[in-house]
Amino acid sequence: MNQNLPNTYQYIIAGGGMAGLSLAFYLNKSLLKNESILIIDRDVKQANDHTWCFWEQGNSPFEEIIYRKWKGLWFYGHQDFASFLNIEEYFYKMLRGEDFYQYLIPQLKKNPNITFLQADIEYIESTVDEATVMTNQGVFKAKAFVFDSIKVSKFNQAKYHNMLQHFKGWVIETSQAIFKPEEPTLFDFRIEQQNECRFVYVLPHSETKALIEFTIFSDNLLDEASYNDALKQYIQEILKIEDYQITEIESGVIPMSDEPQVISPSPKVIRIGTAGGYVKASTGYSFQRTQRFLQQLVQDLEEAKRKNIPLTFKGNFCSNTWKALLDSILLNVMLHKRMPADEIFTKLFKYNRPADVLKFLDEDTSMLKDISIMQSVPPFPFILGLKGVLLSKLY
Template sequence: MILLSRYDYIIAGGGASGLSLLHHILQSPLRDKSILVVDKTRKEQNDRTWCFWEAGKNPFESIVYRQWQYVDFYSANFSKTLDLAPYAYKMIRGIDFYEYVQAQASQSDRVHFLQADVQAIEDTENGAVLRTDVGNFEADWVFSSIRADNEKAQAKGHHYLLQHFKGWVIRTPAPFFNPEQATLMDFRIAQNGDCRFMYVLPINERTALVEYTLFSADLLSEETYDQALMDYLRSFYQLDDYEIEHEEFGIIPMTDMPYPSAGGKFIVNIGTAGGITKPSTGYTFTRIQQDSQRMVQRLSKGESPQRHINRWQQRFKIYDSTLLNVMVHNFHPSSDVFTHLFRNNPPQRVFRFLDEQTNFWEEIQVANSVPKLPFVRGLTKALIK
């Protein structure tokens, strides 16, 4: 492969947002554009799992590993099996996603991949330049998913929680799980002043992904995550005999800090670096697809891919900040907030609300379903911030 000195597009970061954008470009009239994808590591490992809900199909439907229409919700004083239809809760494995997009890209001699460390991205008079440890490359547009090293320090005056999780794919010696039904949230574990829950996604009768998820300011020791998973399987499933086939660990920022959507006139920040992650939930994958489609549509029309602010849609940022205030300041136990949310609303309304697709009347219904005083306090802080 002979690298060019200038490309139509450069994608800095070959993870979910970068490869999603590449996929959407290759499925569009822009498929003949020259594209360089730069990442410091090769995407050859099953290093993560993306889970999301949706009604209908997504651009990666053919590689959805498993999906569930029925999910269980548990808390100390409430439990229910939720029928999500027309939604389904879906799982895509990282390795399947990487291989799928890379296979598409291999069909084009206009797409190049480079393993390199990105050192800087700067505007030029008629585009942008990407500086790496192996050379510099110019493009009409650079799309970057690279986040700042001092991101938390930049969040001064804003909330910055972490969603961190440790997951095991376990296999039992005999059939044990119901592959048609998953556990979306189980709050019956010790909360310790945080928001902590387990979820269980059965892959087949003998295999499941069991994950321990926390919303908190600080990470735990590796042993603490492992002990929590072992205790959960023993206490709630009476399960001690299993093999751990795969482990995964992840950290997602949950912050109302405004991420700059533009890194420059010809530089577009994408994924979490572009503020695409939902601050109150950490969900990102579906939002990445929507953002990628929007950018490709604008590029196809000869327009700038930079985002434009929808003032009315900004109300959801206030809702996100409100919930973060409730969690950060411990105005009310998070487990009870989610219990009220799923006990007093159909899951479809909850999903529409979290997808920012509700109307104002539905949002009032959601607000009325949770404890009033804690959220009034949280809203007040969000408005005067």
């Protein structure tokens, strides 16, 4: 039991991973920086356990620690389509977990109102007056909110579209200069699709070092050997590299789902990050959405404090109905194999300005633009997808 800590705080952040630390970062820069905050995580966050990639225009709040950024991306698609995509107003950026933790945690620790606790959270419950977090180090109370990033849904309700993005990546080093540091690969579909969506991306750190990540969108995980075999095969047959050392390994499973998430299960608990449904259902990307949603959440909290009123969720943190429908249709098409995913992505990137596709995936395009982008794919599978989505909503 941790006897030295006070047991009541204004805010408790349950899970100090990407979303929890990002939220603390924005709170620490806001009107609310003098409120007491307890951040609880079971791990000491220092390992390079994630490589986050995302695209954006302009600077990131984490610009100082962006590890690499690129203006162009290779796309190897269906039927030998190959193109080095110029993403114009965007940069594709890579941020390493290790750098993120080393940058954020010390600056948060400088604020005497922010406390870190390494503990296992057993459960979170709340009344209208306060929320309680039970841990193996004691019981802690939040007067305003617990921000919960640990209670991730099972995403198993049959009436929704539930897929997984699962992947394994190796950072490899070679003795010869092989990679072009300015030329990462976003999608390489030149691998056996096995009636799923399978691709590899290659993110060079230097001429002799790169992250190679084998990724699948499907409803089932593979055994460990299959990820390793796919990586070996890609490195030998596509990259033509025989001699290399694996220096880092990362793997993960991200839900791709249109199952609605309960964002505030009780008056004093707000779910954030993957637990809050921040993952873009049809792509599995969530880093950039998390930053946007949490900045909005902190603005809403600031406004509530300024006006001395209860927090109202002004920002609907999830996709609007139209964008959510597009995600569901794409999930339906992939899940029911109405059209091979490598063909879908190839057509999207081949027949549209690549920056517009990125904008579309970011949900920054108008409905008219969305319809024009969707005209680059054959209508029939998507009409069937729409029908499937509408039928699933009836039952």
